[in-house]
Amino acid sequence: MRLTRLWWWIVFIVGFLYFFLPLLGTFEFSLGHPIGPVRATPTLDYYASVVGSTAFWSSLGYSFIIGVITIVVSIGLIMPTAFWVRLRIPRARPFVEFVTLLPFVIPPIVLVFGLISTYSHPPFPFTYTDIGSTALLVAAYVVLSFPYMYRAVDTGLQAIDIRSLTEAAQSMGAGWTRILLQVILPNVRVALLSGAFLTLAIVIGEFTIATFLARPAFGPYLSLLGQTKAYEPAAVSIISFGLTWLAMILIAYIGRGSRTRVAVTGAR
Amino acid sequence: MTVAALRGAPEARPARRRFGWTWLGLVPFLIFATAFLIVPTLYLVVGSFKNAAGEYTLQNYADLSQPEITNAYLTSIEISLVTAVLGGVFGFLLAYAVISGGLPGRFRAGLLTFSGVASNFAGVPLALAFVFTLGRLGFLTIFLRDILGIDIYDNGFTIYSKLGLEIVYLYFQFPLMVLIMAPAIDGLRQEWREASENMGASSAQYWRYVALPILMPSILGTMILLFGNSFGAQATAYQLTGGTLNIVTLLISRQMRGDVLNNVGLGYAIAMGMVAIMAGTILIYVWLQRRAARWQR
Secondary structure, eight states: OOOHHHHHHHHHHHHHHHHHHHHHHHHHHTOOOTTTOOOOOOOOOHHHHHHHHHHHHHHHHHHHHHHHHHHHHHHHHHHHEEEHHHHOOOOGGGHHHHHHHHHSOOHHHHHHHHHHHHHHSSTTEEEEEEHHHHHHHHHHHHHHHHHHHHHHHHHHHTTTOOOOOHHHHOOOOTOOOHHIIIIIIHTTTHHHHHHHHHHHHHHOOOOHHHOOOOOOOOHHHHHHHHHOOHHHHHHHHHHHHHHHHHHHHHHHHHHHHHHHHHHOOOOO | HHHHHHHOOOOOOOHHHHHHHHHHGGHHHHHHIIIIHHHHHHHHHHTTTHHHHHHHOOOHHHGGSSSHHHHHHHHHHHHHHHHHHHHHHHHHHHHHHHHHSSSOTHHHHHHHHHHHHHOOOOOOOHHHHHHHSSSSSSSHHHHHHHHHHOOOOTTTTTTHHHHHHHHHHHHHHHHHHHHHHHHHHHHHHHOOOOOHHHTTOOOOHHHHIIIIHHHHHHHHHHHHHHHHHTTTOHHHHHHTTOOOSOOOOHHHHHHHTSSSSOOHHHHHHHHHHHHHHHHHHHHHHHHHHHHHHHTTO
């Protein structure tokens, strides 16, 4: 018995080291690589240089705004659809579910390949303009959010009696917009917020789609920085890890008490 | 007969018309999905059957047998298999260690939170983190060389290789396994172990005849998910190897940038091959999920 516990400790420590060492290595690099050949004294200069650069803030700001727009569009599409399917056409569920799961079958690289091939020439020349490319980027991110957003909302709707809520609201004279925004939405806000923070975490770090649409997003910025600078990318990676951490903590905090769901978000 | 009388009579509703109107509620979603998911995919499907002159042909699919392309597929499949199996096995052990291995209780919450973060810490920053750690001048590389006297790069190791990419992918693979397996391990009921012990089963027999058969569909199903997760990954591999490693996602990237092949239709066919493999993995996953559901309440 003691021997098996020792074995589980070893498993845990190996796992811990594997998780922890890359973070330590990145952190050490972000301080100017003090154990490297130059034996520099640890410094916070690279954080200062990153935080002081406009490219950092403009790309982060761009990705943040794209993330927020993606969340609004995704919720605006998914919530009424999931609601309607549950309320009126339950037999459409397998079909809608199938469509929302398609992004798992079509990896981001294939999706962006298809989008560019379809929308880079008349009759729909999206990529000719900046605003068109940005719209295409948002559309792609909304598609990527389908699987977990639909499942989150659908699970949220399952937990409440939407039929009674809808009938009660209707008998008091509420229209569909009011029902969705003031009756259903507050009841599924936990699911929506988890989905929203997950979307934000994914969109802010996304690289593949943003780079092929030539968008000034955070992922391509960090990628380019990684190819041109030595220590700044480490500082940005640490910041990026902190942002992911923040999003996950918020999700865990919002979802406390409810059954935790695994969010599988697809390949990157 | 008056209109009022007609209204009062119970009337069989024509199913057809109802069907038509309620389905309208799905229109916004369907239009969006069609425009930005279905049509782009169909564009690739149709394009994969056309040659440069726009004539229909099967040549693009025949051309998939070029060595560079088959090698890319094989390398992608190999990396995905290796990381799915290793990530699956180690993720399972780790989840089991914190749930039933007698480790302090708070390790469990810590590991699950951290797994949530790590499984989403993919792409560019992850690749960079490993370069900083196991690259030529990485933290661990220098530590091993200066303190332990082992120069891993002199021994043929490099992070910018297939092996390196596998090590990097595992960073998001096994946290995902931990996250998905934890509820399944929680679902193993104490009564099952007690019952088998009462009948004289050893710990090994309990695992062989009770626990593993119950968990196996979840384990295999999750491994398949991990396979797809690594098969479709592009950003991590691009950042780590500068886009040079010959795997399918990077081959498509090079094709899109116009570096190779110079045949758009062939690029579409390569993408279709990816979609076919992903579809296959998801189908197996769905089938295994159905089996796994038998043991859940």
